[in-house]
Amino acid sequence: MCGIVGIVDAGGVSFPLYYSLYALQHRGQESAGISSFEGTTLYTHRVQGLVAEAFNSNTLQGLRGNVGIGHVRYPTAGSKVPENIQPFNFQYRGLNLAIAHDGNLVNTAELREEYERRGQIFCTTTGTEVIGNIIVEALRTSRSMEDAVRLCMRRLRGSYAVVALLNGTIYAFRDPLGIKPLCIGKIDRGYIVASESVAIDALDGTLVRDVRPGELVRIDEDGLSSIQVATANRRAHCIFEYIYFARADSVIDGRLVYDVRRRIGQNLYDADPVEGDIVCPVPDSGTAYAAGYAERSGIPFVEGLMKNRYMGRTFIMPTQQQREWAVRIKLNTVRGNLKDRRVILVDDSIVRGTTSRRIVNMIREAGAKEIHLCVGSPPIIAPCYLGVDMPTRTELIANSRDVEAVRESIGATSLIYVPFEDLMGAIGCGERDLCTGCLTGCYPVEILGEKSCHCAVDYVAGTHQSNLSTFGKQQTS
Template sequence: MLEEIKDLELLSTCHAEDKFHDECGVFGIFLNEYEDDCEAARTTFYGLYALQHRGQESAGIAVSNGHEIQLHKGMGLITEVIKPDHIKKLKGRLSIGHVRYSTTGMSNVVNTQPLVFHYLNGMLALAHNGNLVNTVELRKRLATYGSVFQTTSDTEVVANLLARYSQDNKIEDALARCIMDAKGAFALLIMTEDRLVGVRDPMGIRPLCIGELNGNYILASESAALDTVGATLIRDVNPGEIVVIDQDGLHSRQVIDSPRRAHCIFEYIYFARPDSTIDQVNVYQARREMGRQLARECNIDADMVISVPDSGTSSALGYAEEAGLPFEEGLMKNRYVGRTFIQPTQKMRELGVKLKLNAIEEVVCGKRIIMVDDSIVRGTTSKKIVQMLREAGATEVHMVVASPPTRFPCYYGIDTSRREELIASTMDETEIEKFIGADSLHYLSMEAMFAAMKSSEDTFCSACFSGKYPMEIET
């Protein structure tokens, strides 16, 4: 039985491996009024539950009662790490939480967040979404000043900078100096004993928004987390802005006003929940418009449109609408396959897609199909899905992708493969079409993608498609 369980764990990683992963999600709340001492921790738990798609490796919640910070964290999903008995012990009016998928730093318990530290002025908790591109330089500099590191995470670098700069400054002043030093993508939540602080990198690569719940303020990676706990979206944190929440309310300080914006385009393509709104753009509407643009660029004679669920569904609906074709559920997703940390063997990888997806033969048999997915990374999953549809009787399978070819790695907090593992960096579209076994393959153009976003290329970071990174990468 143990071996059977291990085999299922191996299989469950296979489909997810052929997608990019965001590093994490953050959620924080400051309660001026509350019904019980555990309300902040409980609200943070539900907020993280709504952000679970942003990281499944580890989770944690830190709470301040005004005098000290308590922490509980561990490896696994939020429901596996934080139990009702843990919530009962996490008492206080301030809370921050984190769900993690590692990019910088190894996947182990020492790198789980929030990180909690003692420093000259008390205690500090820190949760980070993103990735610094000058970590090596900062580590060396801090080490020469006597800093000692216990993790391999770049989040600890930020904590050490904060501790150093806080010796003669308030936490928000120290954070302002940190922003000047840190290069890369970051949405940070910092909690002291009596205040909650949020900051977003100067280009706004990683998302962070502000919500209100019964007169109390919340900071979260996505607006969907606000909806889950019954809060109202106020606005996004501006790039380069520090937001401080204390007993007197919300205070803002614009530290850097960069003329360049570089919001991550992959938030709209894949990472964020469709029901989230990021920087005034609804994710569902953006994906649906990408599907419409894709249909305008393609001219495929087919019987129906299907999606690779769930991330391809919004674009598939837009494609079907624009092309005047019916949308059908040709693939069914098993939503009860959990996460695992066991790396699959090649044999398990070859079989793994069927554990998560299954073709509905009665829908696809004898049909010419347009299959819409959000992206192709390695191409192994796409190949298996095309084969699955053919075995179910589909006469033609045309694959259309609601984003441009992914040719370059990301250094800003997304888990991407080495460039040589990205299929579009080693093959042209004709070769990819042949590799996955599709009758045709069509990608959304860069021009159409930005037309769908109703904005210019300068507003977004699309380096994974173009190779044009908005800032220099440390080598």
């Protein structure tokens, strides 16, 4: 998973892009990049590291123009090398094209092999470069971005939310199942598309709506329009966005993530009440869950762990050893709140189990009498092929263990997962509208060797809607 943003702003885009990427930093910590366009020139700055490290006032002033895109990267596919930092830039017959992509394609290898047989040379190891080649292939024959995106949706298999900058125009599109989030906002002097609504909030903008699955949105100095390129017989929004990945203050596909997580915490208590003295969150991702649990149970919400605010997300660090080292630096116990207490410890999920084990040990060393671990997702039993760093079954602690074996491995007094049906109820939609592959082992796209759900996609000729008021009417109808 990565963070993407595209902005058209009559006052210049470099600083708005910077602040938007800052708001999306939780989606990727490896690298950051911005491409902007002015006149006939495409300006780009891409650096490994955090957004604050990648840009300064001088670099931002050098990114000229009123239109641009940005990207923060969390690598689930492709090597950690400078060549893979996005946005990627292409030039073809006077066209300047920049692309940034959030998601993971499951047919990258076969598409890449096809292009290599034609003599195409690749400079990176990511699927984003494949998307760029598909777009250029369509532009060669029709010079129509609508045709290019239609070709992409026919050829790509997997998850993708894409922003593209073609000369002075932003194009944004989302896969027909809507696996990855993407939303539209109105800002003071233009428009923005971004992975999450918090990027719009950072610019004091207004969330208009989500980009519809299979939709192509076009933004330039004349305004905003859209066309529906493809429709599917179901949706498959990533369930892990609600469980962990999205910021709690984001609105994803019409749902405030904080409210979803608070309801999950309430459902955790209802499903299997536990007696305890305090409800303690694992910050920050467990905070909303713990608030809901405390609200429903009447047990006081007390912080027993303090987070070092200068630490990033340990889940998306590239190696297990780095994740383990980071836990002790990231979290410290509040011993006075934990000593001789029965602690109900609330977290969003258990993936590998190593972080949970270390946290439980820290709380026990602080003097807690009991540690009841309540988890806001069901057991994660299968890998994710669509953008979350859960690549193999052997890494997943719940894949080969029942709940009691996981509890014993982690060292908690008790272990409670939210039931699958209660998770669906808290999100507010059925299983058919979500990608639950990591929880069920059944995926919404065809993956070699895995069970897949049947999805049908139709490709349609849409009609442009060319102003903001149209979008507002569509949103409420």
